[in-house]
Amino acid sequence: MSDSAENNWLNIVRKAEKSCIIENGMRKVHYKFPRGEEMVEEYNMETDVINRRLWKNVNKFGGEETWEAEIGEPEKTSKGFDVTGIKESSSNPFIVRRSTKNILEWRIRNLTYPLSTYSVTACPEQKSIVVRTSNKKFFKVLKIPELERLGLLPEQNMIDYTHKFNTLIISYQKPPQLIALEAEVMKELKKIKTTEKGNLPCNPS
Template sequence: MAVETWLTVLKCSKKTALIHDGKRKVHYLFTDGKEMAEEYDVNTDELLVRKWRHKHTLGAHEQWQVEVGEPFTVGSLESEIKENNSNPLFMRKDTKTNFQWRIRNLPYPKDVFSVCVEPSERCVIVKTTNKKYYKKFIIADLDRNQLPLSCDALSFTHVNNTLIISYKKPKEILTLELELLKELKKMKGSSEGDVDCKTQ
């Protein structure tokens, strides 16, 4: 089963954990050299950040790519370069039961927006009838676990110039997240430094 496969990949990766500023920070190093870093709220267990880094063919590291959380974290080079404040800003911020994306700076009424699943391309498409905005994005968690996309799981709302798109997490994902959280809580994350997780 695909979900077990991804969970196995996570369990077999080399993990280090650190608890700092009310966050559980976990770093994964996979056998193919990819790295993933996650941050969870210690009190709510909510995933705050997930980012990925790949190696170039020559061995140098690429920039971190943010999957969940603010697009550029403070202190990164990119944060020095400010985008135009009126440009739409796309980010993912999940809840316990939903994958959720926010697109800020979209000052159009809700009925202008169309949000739908495109199963053949395995993506979500956002567009406006006034042709002012168009966006395609994948749901990486569903791809990693080879799960189908469902139109019924998708909903959206529009408040304060922000389009909020929600996709109800399938039960396989909820189960996987619970399993992973159990694994992470077994790790002896300290406040002083990184601690290796011994995987079975």
């Protein structure tokens, strides 16, 4: 990875219009980017670990705008549907992304096959992780936006996976460059003037 790749995302964060509130032990940051994109992040105040990252989908045809979860649970509506339109009680496999200090994680729920059925492979050509089953019942390409922002390709030796409670849990060890970048981003976020729980927005950075 070049320094320019790391600095590029950091500069994007710095230049974005940002506001922040502190609520229920979470730092909630709302970003507005120059090209119209919006992003919301939630961080645990005790650990500085991200709990959720949502991107707003800009509908160019005048339809209803929705939020897509990059990390954390999808946005729910009052009717019990998430932003993808998949009902919560669906028995189809669905993916939830998580992040810790050192790990990127995917939890693919409603997969009942034993661990030996799965193949989880780094695919540098697609800048992704490919999941498939030997019975050909499931196939999924998992994008890794955190690595793409750094210009890094996935490596097989960074992947681990296990299966329990009908969930395939895939872990990817964060490279040092990503850990360092996240620390720099958090420094920027802590500079934002925040307000405690309530509806008043923070002063944009």
